[in-house]
Amino acid sequence: MSEDEELVKAVLARAPGAFERLVARHQKLVWHMVYRMVQHPEDARELCQDVFLRVHERLDQYRFESSLSTWIGRVAFSIAGRHLEKKKLPMHEAREQDEDAEPAWQQVSDGFDLEAACADHETMQLLQQAIEKLPALQRTLVTLYHLDELGVSEIANITELPEGTVKNYLFRARAKLRATLEAKLGVAA
């Protein structure tokens, strides 16, 4: 029996402390997703709580067809998505503006020093701000892929998007972030 299965069975059997263990194990993933989607700490905290209450309520419907983290991720994605809908906040960008733009690889700064840039607080802050400015869906996808290290198929499962779309969004988000970095380096040069 897998760890997930054991834990789910313990929660369903009302074993003391089992649900707390489940929450502790998955709260980081849920926080990353929800916070990156709604970008409002207070709302994100409330929504994280709602996610786990929903998980507790519906755990008997979990059929072990995907990993528990994917299933919980799907609950989190749906709750945060509904929150954005309610607040009339866009999930996608109205129009992809980078389609016709000059490709980022053609804009190259001279003498880029990776380690110095990484240590530069201002540059990293600029990138963090650029991440926050990405459309909600792209922010979520890059977080799941790069921070939580989920695979494309798992992310597709959580978001119910085709794998090709997930890959496309990841590509665009990274290209956009590099373009932001490039613009900053261009100004600085």
Added chain:
Amino acid sequence: MNTRDRELEERLQAEAEAAERQQLPAGGNPVVDEYRLVLRALRQPPFDGLPMDFAARVARRAIYAEERGSIEDWIITGLMLGLAIGAMYFLQPLAVHIVAAFHVSLPSVPWPLLFAAALAVAGAWAVEQGLAKK
């Protein structure tokens, strides 16, 4: 962005990912290095906004919600049952009148004949269902 540009850009992104995974030294292609910086920024977690005791707190709330839910279920069932008994008690005289009036309005057909008619209708329906399946 045309297909060629797109493929090149994808290759650069893949190279950056591989270089980060293998922790290769920087300084090769500046574009790849810029992508590596982007990847490092993406790996930084957002601030941890959940309280230390989040898991314990949510678990307590879930158990409380469940207990409250079952108590509410019992209360609702009790109220519905009470309401049904009360309704039966108060509506009994009226119901007796309605049933009596219904009985009076029925034509005086002998019960065996009614039973035979019902049996015939049921039989006809069963035959029709069987034919429809064929």
